[in-house]
Amino acid sequence: MVRNESYTIDSIAQALFIVNRHAKTAPNPRQLYNMKKQAITKLLNENRATKVGLHFSDHPKLSHQHSTLLIKVSDYYFHIPPTKDDFKQMKHLGNLDKDYRNPKPQMSLTQAKKILSKLLGWKYPDTNKSDDQKQRYSSYFTPSSLGQLNSSTHKNKYWKY
Numbered sequence: 001m002v003r004n005e006s007y008t009i010d011s012i013a014q015a016l017f018i019v020n021r022h023a024k025t026a027p028n029p030r031q032l033y034n035m036k037k038q039a040i041t042k043l044l045n046e047n048r049a050t051k052v053g054l055h056f057s058d059h060p061k062l063s064h065q066h067s068t069l070l071i072k073v074s075d076y077y078f079h080i081p082p083t084k085d086d087f088k089q090m091k092h093l094g095n096l097d098k099d100y101r102n103p104k105p106q107m108s109l110t111q112a113k114k115i116l117s118k119l120l121g122w123k124y125p126d127t128n129k130s131d132d133q134k135q136r137y138s139s140y141f142t143p144s145s146l147g148q149l150n151s152s153t154h155k156n157k158y159w160k161y
Contacts, residue, residue, distance in 0.1 A: 009048055010071065013074035015039075015107065016076065017105055020078060035117075037081075044071070051070070051090055053091045054068070054078070
């Protein structure tokens with residue numbers, strides 16, 4: 001269960017980085033990109049993130065160049081699709097700087113999704129098992145009795161009890 005703690009903008013930025021990195025290699029990245037975009041939109045509305053400018057995308061759509069909106073959250077930079085107003089209001093920065101890299105956080109995808117879910121007010125599935133779920137065995141599974149030798153299970157005429 002996600003605890004009632006508020007996360008710092010640094011931990012939120014790290015969570016965004018982790019979700020974005022996993023989305024780039026996920027077989028179905030839609031949910032992760034949606035989470036990233038909604039979290040960034042919320043941070044922009046709360047003035048905890050800033051719009052920097054527009055960049056040309058590295059991946060043209062249907063052989064046509066398009067732009068993405070560069071967002072700064074703490075010490076991290078992210079790209080999201082721009083709105084029509086962004087094209088009117090934001091300065092175009094040209095091509096991406098290939099030499100710049102975001103800092104590398106140490107965080108699991110599960111933790112990152114928990115942080116962003118809490119930020120967005122989404123319910124994140126609790127992975128902790130309750131007591132009644134801890135020991136469920138398949139009907140084909142027979143627990144071993146190795147290491148459980150006691151006088152009631154094994155009687156041997158040579159053993160003294």
